Amino acid sequence: MSARNSKANKAAARERLRQERERQAKKERTRRQLIVAGSTVLVLAVAGGIGYGVMQANKPGHWESAKDAKNVTAPRNTSGENGTTVVIGEPGAKKTLELYEDSRCPACAAFEQGAGKTLEKDVAEGKYKLKYIGATFIDNMDQGEGSKNALSALGAALDVSPEAFTEYKAALYSQKFHPQESEDKFAKDSYLLEVADSVPALKNNAAFKKNVEDGTFDAWAMKMSATFDKSGVEGTPTLKMDGKKVTVAGSDNAPETAAEYRTAIDKALKG
CATH class of the missing domain: 1.20.5 (Single alpha-helices involved in coiled-coils or other helix-helix interfaces)
Incomplete structure (x- = not known):
């Protein structure tokens, strides 16, 4: 190479x-x-x-958005700003009983089960009107939604009629349907509708069902809750006759039994 x-x-x-x-x-x-x-x-x-x-x-979550809503759909049979004035009974009745309740409240359930029928009878007879103020503070304490959801469903019942509202409220508080305070059953639309099946005016009522499932009155429920918050009332149930608290004699407690209620209301009516 x-x-x-x-x-x-x-x-x-x-x-x-x-x-x-x-x-x-x-x-x-x-x-x-x-x-x-x-x-x-x-x-x-x-x-x-x-x-x-x-x-x-x-x-913001759903209920926070509902709380801040500018446009509020109020149920029929209401009055006042955002429809938060709910008065049941004869318009001409001279006396007005204010009733403050939270749907999840066990004491409210005890009151309704013990004295609810007497209250309904008095209102039907025109002895006084009932002004209802709904609260949702138990949800805030237990991080739930049942008080708010039930209040919205009560709005849907009120939209049907005052009578449907009264019957549905009694059913929600009944021994059969009212859950333990720790159980947030009212957060489920399906359970609220199950309770409603016990009320003839609401059973198979398509409009009522749609309003519950769509949350038509969610914003209204939050405005009603705000009304309670502004009232100064600190617990439920609270009863006031023409602005004066109704209690069992010798205590600061609301009456629970029919007998206690009759005594306390008759005294309040005279006052």
């Missing part, structure tokens, strides 16, 4: 090695660029996910 050929071969080999090194270097640069780009996309995706999660966490 000539020296010339040997030098040429070596030069060609060196060139091939140089070209191969350039190809490898270019390949490595491309790989690093792809890794950096992928990492950037991942970081942005994670950051975006965290940002979305924070945004969702800070987004």
Whole structure:
């Protein structure tokens, strides 16, 4: 082999090695660029996910939105601002009994089971009108939704008629249907509708069912709850006859039995 050929071969080999090194270097640069780009996309995706999660966490819930609603659909058979004045009974009745209740309240259930029928009879006879003020503070204490949801459903019953409202309220507080305070059964529309099946005017009532499931009166329920909050009343049940608290003699408690109620109301009517 000539020296010339040997030098040429070596030069060609060196060139091939140089070209191969350039190809490898270019390949490595491309790989690093792809890794950096992928990492950037991942970081942005994670950051975006965290940002979305924070945004969702800070987004007001359904009931908070209902509380702040500007447009409120009030049930029929109501009056006043946002329909939060609910008066049942003869318009000409001279006396007005204010009744403050929370649907999840066990003491309210005891009152309704013991004295509810007497109250209904008095209202029917025109002895006094009933002004109802619904509360939802138990939900706030127990992180639930049942008080609010039941109050909205009561609005749906009131939209049917005052009589349907009265019967449905009694059913919600009945021994058969009223849950333990720790059980948030009223948060379920299906359970509220089950209770409503015991009320003839509400059973198979498509409009009532739709209003419960659609939450038609959710904003109204929150406005009613705000009315309770502004009243200064601190617990339920609370009864006031023409603004004066009705209690069992010698105590600050609302009457529970029919006998206690009769005595306390008759005294309040005379006062």
